[in-house]
Amino acid sequence: xxEKEVQAESIYECLKCNLPMTPGKVTVSYMGSSFxxxxxxxxxxxxxxITEDLALxxxxxxxxxxxxx
Amino acid sequence: MESAVSCPMYEGKPIRDVTGxxxxxxxxTLTDRALALCSFAAGARVLDVGCGAGATVEYLINNHxxxxxxxxxxxxxxxxxxxxxxxxxxxxxxxxxxxxxxGEMDGVLAECTLSVMENPDRALAECCRVLKSGGWLxxxxxxxxxxxxxxxxxxxxxxxxLKGAMSIDELLQKIKAxxxxxxxxxxxxxxxxxxxxxxxxxxxxMAAFWGCVTGDSVACGDIQNAxxxxxxxxxxxxxxxxxxxxx
Numbered sequence: 001x002x003e004k005e006v007q008a009e010s011i012y013e014c015l016k017c018n019l020p021m022t023p024g025k026v027t028v029s030y031m032g033s034s035f036x037x038x039x040x041x042x043x044x045x046x047x048x049x050i051t052e053d054l055a056l057x058x059x060x061x062x063x064x065x066x067x068x069x
Numbered sequence: 070m071e072s073a074v075s076c077p078m079y080e081g082k083p084i085r086d087v088t089g090x091x092x093x094x095x096x097x098t099l100t101d102r103a104l105a106l107c108s109f110a111a112g113a114r115v116l117d118v119g120c121g122a123g124a125t126v127e128y129l130i131n132n133h134x135x136x137x138x139x140x141x142x143x144x145x146x147x148x149x150x151x152x153x154x155x156x157x158x159x160x161x162x163x164x165x166x167x168x169x170x171x172g173e174m175d176g177v178l179a180e181c182t183l184s185v186m187e188n189p190d191r192a193l194a195e196c197c198r199v200l201k202s203g204g205w206l207x208x209x210x211x212x213x214x215x216x217x218x219x220x221x222x223x224x225x226x227x228x229x230x231l232k233g234a235m236s237i238d239e240l241l242q243k244i245k246a247x248x249x250x251x252x253x254x255x256x257x258x259x260x261x262x263x264x265x266x267x268x269x270x271x272x273x274x275m276a277a278f279w280g281c282v283t284g285d286s287v288a289c290g291d292i293q294n295a296x297x298x299x300x301x302x303x304x305x306x307x308x309x310x311x312x313x314x315x316x
Contacts, residue, residue, distance in 0.1 A: 033263050037270050058273055062266040068258070 017044030090124035093181035095260035113175040119182025123150030164192035184233035193247035218299025249308035258302035
């Protein structure tokens, strides 16, 4: 996962600002719980990138945990 | 199954990176909750059993003005605590053999530590011994929400709270059997879920976390199956030492 995220860093840029996405601190929330995580973020407008790998990987596992399933 | 992993989970970096020095779900959340319910007077003598690096002892002294002391069998964790805060009252010792006089304490806290003790019955008897009559016992711990999964957890080749988790009935029964009246118990499984979520975000997955903890020496499928079966939760128990009339 970490390797894919590093690869993503060199690939993605913000369409609005034309700036490369860089790792930055983001707070993600789900079902009333919040977690500080490092995600790719636009240094201009703050847009956060959540790749498919991330959404279907650890974020999905976190969601299932918090859903207590 | 394989032989137990020698380094206890709570001493390792993979979990400390997420929990910080409290090394338990919720950090000080349940400590504060328990102290609000117990209403200790300032300066009350309170023991933290299984204090680790002493984060809670420091917190009890600085934030709750208690005369707190900690005891833990891990020289590595105690040393970390002494380095962080020289002069912090931390003593080396086991919960099963507390280095304190009878009736010395107004309160005893065992936060996520009964489940890692070799003999929790003996530890509870010791907690009772060092408490004054009417003194408070505060236990927070992992428990098995499905009692049928307890035996599978006990067989895990790990050292840590998960392996020693009991059902809520067994935990409450043990506390009562050692001279306490259980005043309340509350489920705080949400805090355990948040800790697990933190571990997933930090390590990529629970499988990766278990790989880090065990050095890939244990099949993480065994651990995850045991967890799925036992459905671990987290509980706060407040109990009072029953007056014996001997003090």
